[in-house]
Amino acid sequence: MQLLLQRIFDGVSDGAVYASIAVALVLIFKATTLINFAQGEMAMFGAFFAYIFAVQSGILDFLSNEYLIIWVAALISMVLSAGLGVTIERTLTRPFDPEDHLPVVLITLGLFLGINAIAGIIWNYQARVIPSMFPNGSDDKVVIFGARLFYDTIGTIVTLGAVLYILFIILNKTKMGLAFRAVSANVESARLVGVRTGRVLSFGWALASAFGALGAVIVAPRITLQPSMMAAIVIYAFASAAVGGLDSVGGAALGGLIVGLTKSLGNGYLGSWHFGLEHPPLEFLPATPLLIPVLILLAVLWFKPSGLFGTKRIERV
Amino acid sequence: MSNQVLSCENVTASYGAIQALHGVNLEVNEGEIVVVLGANGAGKTTTLRAICNMVATDGTVMLNGSDISKSDTADIVNAGVAHVPQGRGTFAALTVLENLEVGAYTRTDDEVQSDIEMWFEKYPVLGERRKQAAGSLSGGEQQMLAVARAAMSRPTMMLLDEPSLGLAPLIIEDLFQTFAQLNREQGTSMLLVEQNANLALEIAHRGYLLETGEITGSGSAEELRNDPAVQAAYLGA
Amino acid sequence: MAIALVILIVVAFILPEYQVGRVNRMWAMAIAIMGLNLVLGYGGLFALGHSAFIGLGAFVTAWLVQDLRFDYWMVIPFSMAASFAFGSLLALPALRIKGLYLVVITIAVAVVFPSLAKIETFGIAEKTGGANGRIIDEKVIPTGFGKALGFTETEPARYRYFLIVAMVLVVTFAVRNLLNSRAGRAIIAIRDNETGAAVSGVNLVRQKVFTFGTSAAMCGLSGTILALDKGFVAEQDFLFPLAVEMLVGLVIGGVATLGGAFIGAFVIVFVKEFSKNVNIDFGIFVLDGKGPFSALIFGVILVVVTFFLPRGIVGSLKPTFMQKVYRIDPKAPPLPENLSRLS
Numbered sequence: 001m002q003l004l005l006q007r008i009f010d011g012v013s014d015g016a017v018y019a020s021i022a023v024a025l026v027l028i029f030k031a032t033t034l035i036n037f038a039q040g041e042m043a044m045f046g047a048f049f050a051y052i053f054a055v056q057s058g059i060l061d062f063l064s065n066e067y068l069i070i071w072v073a074a075l076i077s078m079v080l081s082a083g084l085g086v087t088i089e090r091t092l093t094r095p096f097d098p099e100d101h102l103p104v105v106l107i108t109l110g111l112f113l114g115i116n117a118i119a120g121i122i123w124n125y126q127a128r129v130i131p132s133m134f135p136n137g138s139d140d141k142v143v144i145f146g147a148r149l150f151y152d153t154i155g156t157i158v159t160l161g162a163v164l165y166i167l168f169i170i171l172n173k174t175k176m177g178l179a180f181r182a183v184s185a186n187v188e189s190a191r192l193v194g195v196r197t198g199r200v201l202s203f204g205w206a207l208a209s210a211f212g213a214l215g216a217v218i219v220a221p222r223i224t225l226q227p228s229m230m231a232a233i234v235i236y237a238f239a240s241a242a243v244g245g246l247d248s249v250g251g252a253a254l255g256g257l258i259v260g261l262t263k264s265l266g267n268g269y270l271g272s273w274h275f276g277l278e279h280p281p282l283e284f285l286p287a288t289p290l291l292i293p294v295l296i297l298l299a300v301l302w303f304k305p306s307g308l309f310g311t312k313r314i315e316r317v
Numbered sequence: 318m319s320n321q322v323l324s325c326e327n328v329t330a331s332y333g334a335i336q337a338l339h340g341v342n343l344e345v346n347e348g349e350i351v352v353v354l355g356a357n358g359a360g361k362t363t364t365l366r367a368i369c370n371m372v373a374t375d376g377t378v379m380l381n382g383s384d385i386s387k388s389d390t391a392d393i394v395n396a397g398v399a400h401v402p403q404g405r406g407t408f409a410a411l412t413v414l415e416n417l418e419v420g421a422y423t424r425t426d427d428e429v430q431s432d433i434e435m436w437f438e439k440y441p442v443l444g445e446r447r448k449q450a451a452g453s454l455s456g457g458e459q460q461m462l463a464v465a466r467a468a469m470s471r472p473t474m475m476l477l478d479e480p481s482l483g484l485a486p487l488i489i490e491d492l493f494q495t496f497a498q499l500n501r502e503q504g505t506s507m508l509l510v511e512q513n514a515n516l517a518l519e520i521a522h523r524g525y526l527l528e529t530g531e532i533t534g535s536g537s538a539e540e541l542r543n544d545p546a547v548q549a550a551y552l553g554a
Numbered sequence: 555m556a557i558a559l560v561i562l563i564v565v566a567f568i569l570p571e572y573q574v575g576r577v578n579r580m581w582a583m584a585i586a587i588m589g590l591n592l593v594l595g596y597g598g599l600f601a602l603g604h605s606a607f608i609g610l611g612a613f614v615t616a617w618l619v620q621d622l623r624f625d626y627w628m629v630i631p632f633s634m635a636a637s638f639a640f641g642s643l644l645a646l647p648a649l650r651i652k653g654l655y656l657v658v659i660t661i662a663v664a665v666v667f668p669s670l671a672k673i674e675t676f677g678i679a680e681k682t683g684g685a686n687g688r689i690i691d692e693k694v695i696p697t698g699f700g701k702a703l704g705f706t707e708t709e710p711a712r713y714r715y716f717l718i719v720a721m722v723l724v725v726t727f728a729v730r731n732l733l734n735s736r737a738g739r740a741i742i743a744i745r746d747n748e749t750g751a752a753v754s755g756v757n758l759v760r761q762k763v764f765t766f767g768t769s770a771a772m773c774g775l776s777g778t779i780l781a782l783d784k785g786f787v788a789e790q791d792f793l794f795p796l797a798v799e800m801l802v803g804l805v806i807g808g809v810a811t812l813g814g815a816f817i818g819a820f821v822i823v824f825v826k827e828f829s830k831n832v833n834i835d836f837g838i839f840v841l842d843g844k845g846p847f848s849a850l851i852f853g854v855i856l857v858v859v860t861f862f863l864p865r866g867i868v869g870s871l872k873p874t875f876m877q878k879v880y881r882i883d884p885k886a887p888p889l890p891e892n893l894s895r896l897s
Contacts, residue, residue, distance in 0.1 A: 035654050037661075092857065101600065101653055106805060106860045109602075109798055114853025120846035175422070182408055182419045189406035192369070193470065194394035194423035235665055238658050247410075284673040290666040297662050301655050302647045311410055 005147035007264045013153040014236075015260020016160045020215025021230070021237035022244065022252035023164065024208040029246045030184035031204030032093070034104050038111035039212055040234030042084060044227060045115055046213025047220045048123060050077035051130050070131045074217045078210040085209030086202045094198065098187075119227040127224035133159070136221060156218050163214060164253055167207065171249065176203055184247060232290060236263070239293035242300045245310020254308065263292050320347040321379070322474050322506045323368070328376035330360075330367040337363040339530040340376070343508075345474065350500050350507045352517040352538070354551050355527035361510040362403050364527065365476045368508075369393050369400050380474065395423050399472035403479050405463040409452025413443055416451050416462055420469030429469070436465040439495075457488035464492065468499060475499070475507045481516070493520050514551040518542050574715050575783065576823060581718045582779040584819035585725055587803045588812075589772030595810035596733060597765040598745025600657045602797055603664030607637045607770040609792030611777025613671060616690055616787045617681040626782055633778045634771040641770020645763040664797045668789040687788025690781060714783055721779070725772065730812060732768075741765050795849065802852045806859050808866025817867050825851055 021039060028036045036042075053060055054073035063069050088111065096103045134140075134155030141150040171177040182190040183200045191197055216230060223229050240259045244251025271285035285291065300307060324344040330337050338360050345351045355361045367374040369390050378386045385393050394400070408416050417436060421429045437444030440461045446454060451462060460480055467475055477496070481489045497520040499505045511517040518524060524541045526534035534547075541547050586608055593601050611633040618624040618632055644663065671682040682688070732738045740761050743751040752758055781787045803818025829848040863870060 035658065037657075095861075102809075103860045103864065105600070105654070105657060106801070106856050109801065110853040110856030110860070112853070113795070113798060113849045113856070117846040117850035117853060121850065178415065178419055179422065181411060181415075182422075185408040185410040186406055188371070189402065189408060190419075191371070191390045192394060192400045192402060192406065193419050193466070194391050195419075196389075196391045231665075235662055238662065242655075242658070288666070288669045288673060290662070290669060294659075294662045294666045297659055298647055301659055305655060 002146035003268070005145055007268045008261065009147060009149050009153055011261035011264030012257060013150075013156055013260070014263065015240075015257040016156045017215050017219040017256075018233060018236040018240045018259055019164075019253045019256025020160055020218070021212050021233060022240035022256050023167070023249055024212035024215075025237060025241045026244070026246060026249055026252040027204050027208040027211070029241075030249070031180060031201050032098055032104075034093070034098065034101065035108070035246075036208070037105065037108040038088075038115055039208070040230035040237065041112050041115040041119070042081065042088075042209055043212035043216035044230040045084070045119055046077045046081035046209070047130070047216035047225055047229070048119060049080045049213070050074050050217045050220075051123075051128060051225055053077070054131060055129075066131055067133070070133050070217075074133060074214060077213050077217060081209040081213035082206035085205035089202050089205040090198075094201065116227050123227065125226060125228070127226045130217075130220045130225045132221035133218055152222070159218065160215065163211065164249075167211065167249065170207070176200070180204060235290050236260075236293045239296045239300070241307075242297055242305075243307055245307030247311055248307065248309035251307055251309035259293060259296060262296060263289070266292050320381075321345070322347050322349075322381060323508065324377075324379045325364070325368065326377040326379075328364070328367050328374060328378060330363050330372050330374040332363075332372065337372075337530055338367060338374075341367075341527070341530070341532055343525050343532060343535075345506050345508050347506055348500070348504050349523060350496065350509060350521045352514070352521040352524040353508065353510045353527050354512070354514050354517070354524060354541075354547070355510075356512065356550070358529075359527045360530040361512075361527055362478050363530075365400060365402075365478050365508070365510055368476060369398065394470070397470075397473040398476065399467035399470050399474070400476040401463045401467045401478060401480060403482065405456075405459045407451045407454075407459045407463060407466075409450065411451055412448050413451050413454070413462060414447040416466050417469050420466035423470050432469055432471075436468070440465065457484050457492075460484060460488070460492060461495075464495060468503075468505070471503070472505060475505050477507060477509045479511055480509075481511065481513050489516060493517070496520055512551075514541075514547070518552075574712055576827060578715055578718055578783045579780065580819045580823040581715075581722050582776045582783065583800070583803065583823060584815045585722060585779070586773045586776035587800050587807065587815040587818050588725065588729055589769040589776070590800050590804050591769075591810065591815055592729065592741075592772070593765055593769040594804065595814075596738070596745065597741050597762070597769075599762065599765065600653060601660045601766065601769075602657050602801060603660030603662075603667075603794075604769070604773045604800055605792050605794060605797035606664045606667035607641060607773035608777040608780065608796065609667055609671065609789070610640055611637050611774030612781040612787045612792065613682045613777075614774070615778045615781040616683065616688055619690055619782075620688065621681065629778055629782075630775065633774045637774025637777070638767040638771035641773075642763050642767035644770075645766035649759055649762055661794065661797070664794045668793050671789040671792075683788055685789070687786055687790070690785050690787065718779055718783070721775070725775070726812065729772075733812075737761070737764070799852060802855055804866075806855055806863070806866055808869030811866065811868040814866050814868040821855075822852070 021043060024039050024043070025035060028034065028039070050070070050073040052073075053076050054070050060069045060072055063072065092107050092111070093104050096107075098104070132152060134152045136150065136152040140152065141148045142154075143149070169177075171180060179190065179195045179200050180203060182193070182195055183197055187197060190200070219233070220229065236259055237256070240255035241252045242255070243258055244253070244255030267286040267289075270282050272280050273282065274280050275282075322345050325341050328338055328341045341360070341364055343351070343353070343364075353361055353364065363372060366372045367376075368378055370378075370385070370388060370393060371390055374386070376386065377384060380393070380396055380398065383396070385396065388396075408419065411419065414433070417433045418429070421432070437447065440458075442458055443462055443465065446458070451459065454462060464477075464480070467477075480492055480496075484492070493516045496507060496509070500507060500520075509517055509521065518538045518541055521538045523537050524535065525532050526541075526547065534541075534544075536544070542552070586604060589607075590601075590604050593599050614633040614636045615629045618629045619626060624632075644660075647659070670678070672679055672684050674684075679685075733742070740751065743754065744758060744761060748758065777792075780791075799822045803822040804814065805818070806821050807814030807816065807818030826848045829851060859866065
């Protein structure tokens with residue numbers, strides 16, 4: 001029971017981070033029907049933005065409270081990331097016909113390489129320390145039935161959940177949100193009711209980039225801040241978005257949790273189960289972390305490509 | 318002399334290397350319903366798209382005296398044009414209510430809600446399904462929704478692309494009555510593109526004939542109705 | 555064409571031994587890029603994970619040569635067959651998946667592949683060398699026939715060079731013939747108009763699987779060449795960035811062109827070499843030869859080429875209607891389907 005709970009907590013904690021990148025992917029997909037392969041790297045860069053403000057430059061040191069510093073840094077990073085996203089959208093992706101996927105795939109892959117390289121050049125590949133947004137000492141936890149539920153986990157879920165909620169309000173209760181969903185539903189008709197699609201696209205990229213950056217800042221202290229930090233997470237995020245349905249924001253969030261739990265429980269249980277043999281045959285599983293999301297991706301795309309909540313029309317040739 | 322709401326002067330349009338319109342000239346005056354008749358492939362849809370600058374075009378398009386030839390589609394819509402595209406262009410994933418709300422996107426007044434209620438009264442079916450995804454409606458219902466959506470922006474000029482396509486005759490009649498009513502009560506000018514001409518000519522004031530990208534004839538609705546060539550080609554006589 | 559051949563031969567003799575090794579790598583990558591071109595450029599299928607197939611070819615080679623003591627010639631058909639099988643298997647679910655989903659899943663496979671090579675279970679890590687890689691001590695050196703042509707044992711790289719070039723020529727001819735054959739036309743037809751192809755009698759599933767498998771097989775061959783040339787295999791050589799580099803090479807050379815693969819391979823191998831020698835100090839940071847710089851160049855190449863040279867270098871030199879051009883004008887809807895594109 002304790003082990004199960006522990007694995008559930010860990011799974012949910014990881015899952016929330018996957019959800020943040022997955023939501024970013026979905027937001028851009030909804031607005032443009034394209035997948036931004038550079039999403040993870042942009043988020044990573046966002047975490048470095050926060051690093052600059054919280055640690056490297058010392059600008060915020062006057063705030064004295066360490067948590068205040070990192071939270072303010074995170075907010076600044078979200079704004080800067082949003083700006084980066086808008087810039088990329090306007091200069092690099094807007095000129096291309098969204099029906100033809102190849103150019104934008106190439107561009108986002110180019111960004112994937114380029115952004116990672118720039119981060120590597122500026123900060124090189126050492127792991128850096130960035131303060132956590134939540135108390136993350138080994139004592140900062142709640143013990144439930146013997147399982148450790150860290151404040152870090154609770155903080156992650158509450159924060160990302162709150163921002164997700166704000167996102168929902170923006171999308172469903174504001175005029176811009178309505179315009180966004182209209183563009184997602186039928187971009188030509190959106191133009192015909194007077195929506196300025198360019199602004200909507202920028203808006204989508206801005207939201208996506210900000211949300212992704214927040215996820216990265218939250219997860220950075222756990223996996224150490226370095227240019228390669230998001231590479232694996234992005235695969236989990238793809239799987240999460242696929243599970244939820246590429247055009248469902250809520251689906252992506254739920255997908256993140258599902259993937260996180262599957263990974264945690266899968267690695268834990270399948271990896272140690274003996275299946276009646278002498279040696280657990282799947283014990284390589286925890287050491288091959290990406291296998292699970294890849295299998296999930298394959299399964300989803302084979303059995304239900306539109307995911308749990310996506311609309312069927314996604315199957316475009 | 319009534320005011321000219323819309324005019325097209327020598328408008329050409331191309332899809333890549335293929336030229337679809339070879340110099341279209343037409344005009345719509347204030348309060349008029351003008352119909353454009355043409356067979357498949359004549360360029361009717363392209364004409365409407367050219368007016369909204371949704372396709373590579375050349376030539377001059379004037380709206381209420383301003384040159385909109387090079388304007389952005391969204392700007393054209395903001396200037397008072399509403400376009401109901403072929404196939405309705407419903408926001409399938411949005412609810413019926415949201416479709417109407419987004420139709421009023423360009424408006425900043427506070428009568429949006431009352432307009433919506435008015436349309437729900439006129440078409441109770443829409444009112445019943447207001448929270449349903451618009452994609453789940455039948456073809457006829459979607460067409461009603463599309464027209465209502467277009468009317469929500471309180472346009473001065475409405476462009477209608479083959480609204481009768483795929484609909485049952487009774488629904489088509491109802492639809493055209495709505496057009497006539499909008500025209501009478503709100504004074505909305507309309508450019509109606511149709512293949513099936515019977516009902517269109519009944520509510521229209523004037524009409525044009527479009528063949529392979531060029532206007533080959535025009536006249537009052539009465540004249541066109543009585544023209545034997547038109548009868549043969551478009552009225553199924 | 556003849557000039558190119560002459561250059562090829564001359565190069566083999568004038569370059570010092572260690573440089574020839576790099577050129578060998580270029581040839582191997584050219585074959586791999588041709589494979590990617592088959593599936594992406596001619597086939598129109600968005601697959602991006604071919605680094606996994608190269609790796610598979612390399613690991614199969616290591617296993618057959620080291621553990622089963624195969625002759626190096628014998629390995630080729632087996633590694634190509636293994637890659638073909640793997641590629642075909644991957645193609646089956648891939649066919650259900652359209653457009654961007656296919657990219658995602660192939661990327662995911664390429665990303666997970668290196669860690670699969672490290673799995674201890676089933677003796678996999680043993681065969682692949684696990685995290686440390688393994689040495690291939692079966693050297694490719696001239697024997698009777700080779701020696702008769704003038705190659706000596708002290709300069710094996712040169713000998714390998716000729717073998718490789720011969721293979722490259724064979725492969726290039728094979729690909730050209732394939733593209734001009736019925737199967738080739740079917741592949742291109744599927745890219746341009748799937749429905750049209752289907753109603754013309756093309757078995758979509760079979761053709762796509764075949765295309766995928768063939769391109770994987772070519773990458774497998776490439777992996778074999780790399781393994782035997784370098785004498786060493788390790789999972790770190792077959793990471794996902796390799797697949798992106800292949801894409802860079804393909805795009806800059808020219809999608810759906812035959813010569814593009816060579817230009818592309820040249821670019822990616824020698825840009826990397828060049829960037830290793832760069833060392834500029836900008837004060838706040840240093841631009842040096844380790845990883846990031848070449849990756850940055852590749853990233854920039856991808857973006858610049860997409861904007862300004864979408865048909866690649868070779869493609870831009872060819873007449874327009876032979877290539878698939880990106881539609882940059884957002885207002886133009888797709889061409890009507892009755893306009894068939896000849897290739």
